[in-house]
Amino acid sequence: MTTTHDFWLAGRRASGDGDFEVHHPFDGRLVGKVSIPTDAQVEEALDAAVAVAPAFAATPAHVRATALDHVSKRLTERAEEIAQLITAENGKPIKWARGEVGRAASVFRWAAEEARRTNGETMRLDTDPGGVGRFAVVRRFPKGVVLGIAPFNFPLNLVAHKVAPAIAVGAPIILKPAPSTPLSALVLGEILAETDLPAGSWSVLPVPNEKMPALVQDSRLPVISFTGSDKVGYQIMDSVPRKHVTLELGGNAAAVVLADWSSEADLEWAATRIATFSNYQGGQSCISVQRVIADASVYDALAEKVVAKVQTQVTGNPADDATDVGPLVDENAAKRVEAWVEDAVAKGAKVLTGGTRDGANYAPTVLAEVPDDAILATAEVFGPVLSLHKVDSTDEAFAAVNDSNFGLQAGVFTRDVQLAFRAHRELEVGGVIIGDAPSYRADQMPYGGVKDSGVGREGVKYAMDDFTYERVLVLTGLDL
Known part of the structure; x- marks a missing residue:
């Protein structure tokens, strides 16, 4: 009963x-x-x-x-x-x-x-x-x-x-x-x-x-x-x-990977953190990684690693200790994510992995070349979907982060302390996480955003x- x-x-x-x-x-x-x-x-x-x-x-x-x-x-x-x-x-x-x-x-x-x-x-x-x-x-x-x-x-x-x-x-x-x-x-x-x-x-x-x-x-x-x-x-x-x-x-949190974050170990760490925190909670977190903005000098190597790491995310029964990614909160939520990905693909985006739905479950997904007029480019997906974007400079990377109606948190992968302080000064967000994904939150720190966040x-x-x-x-x- x-x-x-x-x-x-x-x-x-x-x-x-x-x-x-x-x-x-x-x-x-x-x-x-x-x-x-x-x-x-x-x-x-x-x-x-x-x-x-x-x-x-x-x-x-x-x-x-x-x-x-x-x-x-x-x-x-x-x-x-x-x-x-x-x-x-x-x-x-x-x-x-x-x-x-x-x-x-x-x-x-x-x-x-x-x-x-x-x-x-x-x-x-x-x-x-x-x-x-x-x-x-x-x-x-x-x-x-x-x-x-x-x-x-x-x-x-x-x-x-x-x-x-x-x-x-x-x-x-x-x-x-x-x-x-x-x-x-x-x-x-x-x-x-x-x-x-x-x-x-x-x-x-x-x-x-x-x-x-x-x-x-x-x-x-x-x-x-x-x-x-x-x-x-x-x-x-x-x-x-x-x-x-x-x-x-909400948010559409960005993970920025700058040119100095270029060693094999650095890119492995960034890819692992990005893959994990674009999919944890099924992507149903306001600070899940939704956008990856990478310098052109590291983009190809990073993209390959991110796709590989996302493909290792274990999906299935959330009661299983081995499961990384469970269902969305209900089937309607998964259908909405599916529709947004289909909209992006119809407008020219490429699916590098994932892009499929089974009931309330949506496969961990990586997209590239998402056009500016796609819903995914500006709205909060609130699902296990991330998009990869290539930029040619730090100026372009930070401008891309700020080109959003949201401003909750951003992650910046860099070892340059000057760039870290520049990110803190220039990024229009409530929190800047250096050397990690934007999804880090300590519960005693001030947490919140600007703009529509x-x-x-x-x-x-x-x-x-x-x-x-x-x-x-x-x-x-x-x-x-």
């Missing part, structure tokens, strides 16, 4: 009057059913969050830090169980699912540490005559209840990046997981329920997408943290111009700043 999973309403287990099914992307089998909160239950969660907000903001740091430490510990203890669940609902290979659980545990650990050491700042104001005897204390306070909207591609870790910083600063959070992958978030709710966090400080509500506009516009939710497509993200932002909205959106930054400390504002206390008549 299939389990129906309850949701979490103001910190307690609850069920609604309907449910929806979650299916395994690889074989379509039913993984579980999820109870849907009623409108009245959503209202109850909102009322509880608003009611607890002042007390939660005043909670001692050790209370919040202890709860966050507990979550980190329990994620580690239940790591294999949760990794198996991620694979079942998302389809990502088990080895990547295990990595995701480890990262989520680190996010909660970082949040616990930041909760303990966030002290604000002080400043003396007698630097001018009018400030004699005055001293300022600057502390940060929550902007209000956070609405966290999470995507399917990292159903635990990107949930963690919303929940952990909110708890760390004492901001109540209403979390809405992706409808295709809610189970990991619901298990996180189980762990949160083991803590002493106050009732109402968190809820996990699998609200259907069609009911989200009303929740987005609710004035009791002044902060929205959204990760997903640029189309939906900017619709949210445009609909609530007076709210604080953080958007982590979004606004704001994740990374625990930076999200904590995003969920709070400075409030100044000025003391008067002091002998300093």
